[in-house]
Amino acid sequence: SQKIEQNSEALNIQEGKTATLTCNYTNYSPAYLQWYRQDPGRGPVFLLLIRENEKEKRKERLKVTFDTTLKQSLFHITASQPADSATYLCASRADSNYQLIWGAGTKLIIKP
Amino acid sequence: KAGVTQTPRYLIKTRGQQVTLSCSPISGHRSVSWYQQTPGQGLQFLFEYFSETQRNKGNFPGRFSGRQFSNSRSEMNVSTLELGDSALYLCASSLSGGQNTEAFFGQGTRLTVV
Numbered sequence: 001s002q003k004i005e006q007n008s009e010a011l012n013i014q015e016g017k018t019a020t021l022t023c024n025y026t027n028y029s030p031a032y033l034q035w036y037r038q039d040p041g042r043g044p045v046f047l048l049l050i051r052e053n054e055k056e057k058r059k060e061r062l063k064v065t066f067d068t069t070l071k072q073s074l075f076h077i078t079a080s081q082p083a084d085s086a087t088y089l090c091a092s093r094a095d096s097n098y099q100l101i102w103g104a105g106t107k108l109i110i111k112p
Numbered sequence: 113k114a115g116v117t118q119t120p121r122y123l124i125k126t127r128g129q130q131v132t133l134s135c136s137p138i139s140g141h142r143s144v145s146w147y148q149q150t151p152g153q154g155l156q157f158l159f160e161y162f163s164e165t166q167r168n169k170g171n172f173p174g175r176f177s178g179r180q181f182s183n184s185r186s187e188m189n190v191s192t193l194e195l196g197d198s199a200l201y202l203c204a205s206s207l208s209g210g211q212n213t214e215a216f217f218g219q220g221t222r223l224t225v226v
Contacts, residue, residue, distance in 0.1 A: 043219055097167065100157075
């Protein structure tokens with residue numbers, strides 16, 4: 001079945017450094033990948049969408065890459081701040097029915 | 113424009129009761145999806161409605177049901193509540209649910225079953 005996998009272990013990063021989160025997909029070839037941020041007790045918030053023919057996409061301190069050979073997307077936050085601490089989710093729509101398939105999310109902790 | 117609105121925000125119910133949650137999508141959005149999230153868990157997909165029809169369904173028992181009205185508002189119903197149904201229930205709307213459309217989430221309904 002079509003799957004998205006993210007590192008379930010929390011990622012601890014020192015403030016000011018670049019945080020890099022990984023999203024791997026298996027058993028399908030999504031045309032788009034999406035990244036969301038979720039804070040505790042709240043709904044996810046959309047951050048970025050990248051197409052398969054885009055190597056990377058940027059928005060302020062955020063950068064997403066899409067490598068169809070590795071079947072992987074990387075999500076980078078540069079100059080990280082404690083306010084960036086949250087769970088980050090990767091998602092894409094299934095080929096057949098457009099249902100959003102979600103990774104389990106990676107909890108990012110930025111330490112001052 | 114107004115975001116996705118879920119009501120109520122918090123709910124406490126007793127085992128065996130039933131509950132109805134409501135979701136008003138962003139104006140013009142025709143796709144509404146429902147998710148269950150328990151502490152430390154990812155988003156568990158319940159179902160998706162598009163133009164009043166259930167388009168996709170997750171692996172939840174028949175006690176979980178939903179519907180969508182002609183104005184795209186959606187309701188989710190859980191009958192014969194169990195303690196394990198305690199969770200954050202999230203609704204997400206999108207324009208069409210197409211490949212390149214993102215999802216907009218509501219604040220969620222926190223359901224506690226006692």
